Amino acid sequence: MNYKSIREECCEANKRLPATGLVDLTFGNVSVYDPAEAVFAIKPSGVDYDQLTPASMVIVDMDGHVVEGDLRYSSDTPTHRCLLREFASKGIRSIVHTHSRSAVAFAQAGRVLPCLGTTHCDYFNGSVPVTRVMTEAEVADEYEWNTGLVILEAFANIDPAEVPAVLVRNHGPFAWGGSAAKAVETAQALEIVADMALKTLSVSPYSRPASPHLLRKHFYRKHGVAAYYGQP
Known part of the structure; x- marks a missing residue:
């Protein structure tokens, strides 16, 4: 079996999605990129998670051509490809898309997810x-690729390594990371903080974001060269 490593990593991450509570039915997919081969593995479209195997993952190149696989790839594949093409230089190897409920609530409301704590x-x-x-034209033609482009537009002045997720208006969240496991963890974290934000705003609709100095302290103690959270 060719591309064994990314097939196994991709399959394992996709099969984890139901246990995280992030997906209902088959509403979610994970892709994993191999920069050395310039291909990525992705979940086949509409297949139940408990039926997935490494061999059923579809291998796609960065021009959108199927390299290996007998099944139709996820309908969101062009969005994954668009993001991987741009974000791989930041060390991002995996994209996760779900319809997790609290994050979708913000996406459907057209609201950014504020940093409240x-x-x-x-x-x-x-x-x-x-x-x-x-736009109507963006939806009518190459919809999934254009979804990727509007995500990139939203990140014109945002580092995707520091804000590793987005809410697609009227659609749902995408998250990413340097591995499939990290991307799934980020998708979980996104849903957790979205749920917390919904509850906070229901208690106090005018809650203010966390202060910039608190944000910097908590983010950089876990990320970057000066991080000290966890074990070396």
Whole structure:
């Protein structure tokens, strides 16, 4: 079996999604990029998670051509490809897309996910952005690729390594990381802080974001060269 490593990493991450509570039915997918081969593995479209095997992962090149695989790839594949092409230089190898409920609530409302407390600060160096509404022409032609482009537009002035997630307007969240396991963890963290934010804003609609100095402290104690959280 060719591309064994990314097939196994991709399959394992996709099979983890139901246990995280991030997906209902088959509403989610993970991709894993191999920079040495310039291909990525991704979940086949509409296949139940408990039926997935490494061999069922679809291998796609960066021009969108299927390199290996007998099944149709996820309908979100062009979005994954668009993001991997741009974000791989930041060390990002995996994209996760779900329809997790609290994050989707912010996406459907067209609201950024505000950084209200330290749980958010630990994973995201600021608010998680929401994309603009896609035009009729963008939806009609190459919709999934254009979804990637509007995400990139939202990140024109944001480092995707420091804010590793986005909310696509009227759609849902995408998250990413240097490995499939890290990308799934980030997707979980995104849903957790979205749930916390919904509850906070229901208690106090005018809650203010965490202070910049608190945000910096919590984010950089876990990330970057001066990080000291966890074990070396």
